[in-house]
Amino acid sequence: MLEVIKQPWPWYVAGPLIGLTVPALLILGNKHFGISANLRHICASCFPANVPFFQYDYKREVWNLFFVAGIVIGGALAAYFLANPAAIQVDPRLAEELAGYGINDFSGMVPAQLYSWNSLLTFRGLIMMVGGGFLVGFGSRYAGGCASGHSIMGLSTLQWPSLVATICFMAGGFLMANFILPIILNS
Amino acid sequence: MQSPLIESTAGFEARSQDTICINESHLQHKWYHNFKYLAVGVLFGIGFVKAEVISWFRIQEMFRLQSFHMYGIIGSAVMTGLISVWLIKRFGIKTLYGEPITFTPKKFNKGQVYGGLLFGLGWGLTGACPGPLFAQIGTGATVVAVVLASAVAGTWVYGRFRNSLPH
Numbered sequence A: 001m002l003e004v005i006k007q008p009w010p011w012y013v014a015g016p017l018i019g020l021t022v023p024a025l026l027i028l029g030n031k032h033f034g035i036s037a038n039l040r041h042i043c044a045s046c047f048p049a050n051v052p053f054f055q056y057d058y059k060r061e062v063w064n065l066f067f068v069a070g071i072v073i074g075g076a077l078a079a080y081f082l083a084n085p086a087a088i089q090v091d092p093r094l095a096e097e098l099a100g101y102g103i104n105d106f107s108g109m110v111p112a113q114l115y116s117w118n119s120l121l122t123f124r125g126l127i128m129m130v131g132g133g134f135l136v137g138f139g140s141r142y143a144g145g146c147a148s149g150h151s152i153m154g155l156s157t158l159q160w161p162s163l164v165a166t167i168c169f170m171a172g173g174f175l176m177a178n179f180i181l182p183i184i185l186n187s
Numbered sequence B: 001m002q003s004p005l006i007e008s009t010a011g012f013e014a015r016s017q018d019t020i021c022i023n024e025s026h027l028q029h030k031w032y033h034n035f036k037y038l039a040v041g042v043l044f045g046i047g048f049v050k051a052e053v054i055s056w057f058r059i060q061e062m063f064r065l066q067s068f069h070m071y072g073i074i075g076s077a078v079m080t081g082l083i084s085v086w087l088i089k090r091f092g093i094k095t096l097y098g099e100p101i102t103f104t105p106k107k108f109n110k111g112q113v114y115g116g117l118l119f120g121l122g123w124g125l126t127g128a129c130p131g132p133l134f135a136q137i138g139t140g141a142t143v144v145a146v147v148l149a150s151a152v153a154g155t156w157v158y159g160r161f162r163n164s165l166p167h
Helices: A001-006 A011-019 A023-027 A037-047 A058-081 A093-098 A121-141 A147-158 A162-187 B004-018 B030-050 B056-063 B070-091 B111-126 B130-138 B143-165
Strands: none
Touching: A001 A011, A011 A121, A011 A147, A011 B070, A023 B030, A023 B070, A037 A093, A037 A121, A037 B111, A058 A121, A058 B030, A058 B056, A058 B130, A093 B056, A121 B111, A121 B130, A121 B143, A147 A162, A147 B070, A147 B111, A147 B130, A162 B056, A162 B111, B030 B130, B056 B070, B111 B143, B130 B143
């Protein structure tokens, strides 16, 4: 049994499990699934700085911080007790493209040659980690949610603004992965 | 002086329109009741890692149309969510505490387009949206804490300048 769990889970197992988060949070306490809001709660609790956007009762949202703390713990449990011993399978076309940029270590969830403390202060590292993180935080709050709040929770409740947001997420990602990222990785 | 009702409605407006996470429960629980959300998070985080949703490579394959995996995950997650929400509405299912489950319609604004595109650019770079960032840190990729800190900074800068941005 454990051997089966250690294998990478197929989409038709993981997708419904992730989708079940929606009714689980609703039934446990009428809570709406949305992870990026936690970034706002962190700002509101630690650096409110009289910005009106951060003046609200963040203590009512503590449940969501517990939820993401659970994600960190779940990530640790999966990595230390349920790790797949084999290297991650990467599509040959992607592997070939990445090899052209000198990236050939596919052992981790994030490419060690790009995401490491050593590469943090390189041009690629700064753009990808600091720049990318900034865009994720700025963009998700500007859009009013991220992939969980819009693409899963919003689409599950048939909100058309969430469909617009999801289409824009995908458009931005396509643009980055196919046209901008190659320039960054080549530098 | 504002009445408590208006105050609470104002708070609801601010939260529901600016963030998707709204908590309409009026019951007061001890803080340790929140551990049930932690338990859901643990299962969710394990699923994220085991399905490789948090893998930078899987996200790059998704945006290059090289793999069906992520589309299958998002599609079946949405289908599961849709059916669950339909069942909750159809049978008027209540929370564990007997409170009604409520839904708030989202209002369209241009932020969903501009912000959505910026978020997408960031997603393509980092290969992670906010949920996977937390799971990646859990797997031991400590440098992702820098990405998360930068995302918090991005959220702060948005909050600081949101009045001068088109919405």
